Amino acid sequence: MAPQRRGAPKAPEGSGAAERRRQSSTKSIRVPRDVRKKWLRAAVLGSCTVLAACLFWGSLGGDEGITEVLAHRSEILPGRFIEVPCSEDYDSHRRFEGCSPRKCGRGISDAVITRDEARRIRSIAEKGLSLGGSDGGASILDLHSGALSVGKHFVNLYRYFGDKIQTIFSEEDFQLYRDVRQKVQLAIAQAFGISASSLHLTKPTFFSRINSTEARTAHDEYWHAHVDKVTYGSFDYTSLLYLSDYLDDFGGGRFVFMEEGANKTVEPRAGRVSFFTSGSENLHRVEKVHWGTRYAITIAFTCNPDHGISDPTLT
Ligand SMILES: *[C@@H]1O[C@H](CO)[C@@H](O)[C@H](O)[C@H]1NC(C)=O
Numbered sequence: 001m002a003p004q005r006r007g008a009p010k011a012p013e014g015s016g017a018a019e020r021r022r023q024s025s026t027k028s029i030r031v032p033r034d035v036r037k038k039w040l041r042a043a044v045l046g047s048c049t050v051l052a053a054c055l056f057w058g059s060l061g062g063d064e065g066i067t068e069v070l071a072h073r074s075e076i077l078p079g080r081f082i083e084v085p086c087s088e089d090y091d092s093h094r095r096f097e098g099c100s101p102r103k104c105g106r107g108i109s110d111a112v113i114t115r116d117e118a119r120r121i122r123s124i125a126e127k128g129l130s131l132g133g134s135d136g137g138a139s140i141l142d143l144h145s146g147a148l149s150v151g152k153h154f155v156n157l158y159r160y161f162g163d164k165i166q167t168i169f170s171e172e173d174f175q176l177y178r179d180v181r182q183k184v185q186l187a188i189a190q191a192f193g194i195s196a197s198s199l200h201l202t203k204p205t206f207f208s209r210i211n212s213t214e215a216r217t218a219h220d221e222y223w224h225a226h227v228d229k230v231t232y233g234s235f236d237y238t239s240l241l242y243l244s245d246y247l248d249d250f251g252g253g254r255f256v257f258m259e260e261g262a263n264k265t266v267e268p269r270a271g272r273v274s275f276f277t278s279g280s281e282n283l284h285r286v287e288k289v290h291w292g293t294r295y296a297i298t299i300a301f302t303c304n305p306d307h308g309i310s311d312p313t314l315t
């Protein structure tokens, strides 16, 4: 279909336009003070706007000192991998050859999970989290253990709802969750050159929902810098699947790899998978969310089969 012109039809060039131009130029000669005032007002308004924009920009990222963006919100990355030297964190754990990191780094891909899959999996998170929610900071839903934030505590969704859980989640929801986990696992294995079957899902693997309300308890404080392998010894590879769009759904809330000299950010985008080796080579934090709601899933893998957990099932 040919594009339709929606604008007002152009006035034909001719005496009319010339007449208007003449009139306006006469007017400006007759009342120069008026025009000066108008210009002054425009200039003041303009500089106010610029000042406001600067202040707003400053409030968004001023405290961060960020120097490099690994993945912009508007980019669609087929896959980006940045290798970083492994820390010694893995030495104090049992090594599983062909799985425990020898090559460390970070990857980001928008080609593993589709936007539609992200939308559907986000609706699982919305359903589950609508049953609870923390008093502030981050709320979590763990379909493996059943843990759900409620107020200042957690409840076990499965114990609490019993068989009624089947009226909340469907078999398709759980199938989608397993498919997504499988795709992420394959992407990690490929990026690090290991076999996908040597990776085991581990806990905690969970949905998170973050808004701008201040955290009331320490476990809802999501913004501190940390090393996953220090926090959770079983983690070898951490992944995040984002389910909302940075600056469309929320502000703040970027993921930051913290390094001397240059912090590196990943801007969340629904369907974007970001993964990395879990040791201190990947010290990271999440910026505070300033507005809106940010959804994501953290999916963790271990090389130690003893620390493996199975996919959640509805029955
Ligand atoms: C990295 O971020 C932290 C806090 O978010 C900040 O204190 C530090 O100065 C930043 N580093 C650089 C090099 O910008």
Ligand SMILES: *[C@@H]1O[C@H](CO)[C@@H](O)[C@H](O)[C@H]1NC(C)=O
Residues within 6 Å of the ligand: 132, 133, 134, 135, 136, 139, 211, 212, 213
């Ligand atoms: C953030 O979420 C909590 C529930 O976890 C809710 O009580 C609060 O009102 C929300 N805040 C905003 C600003 O929407």
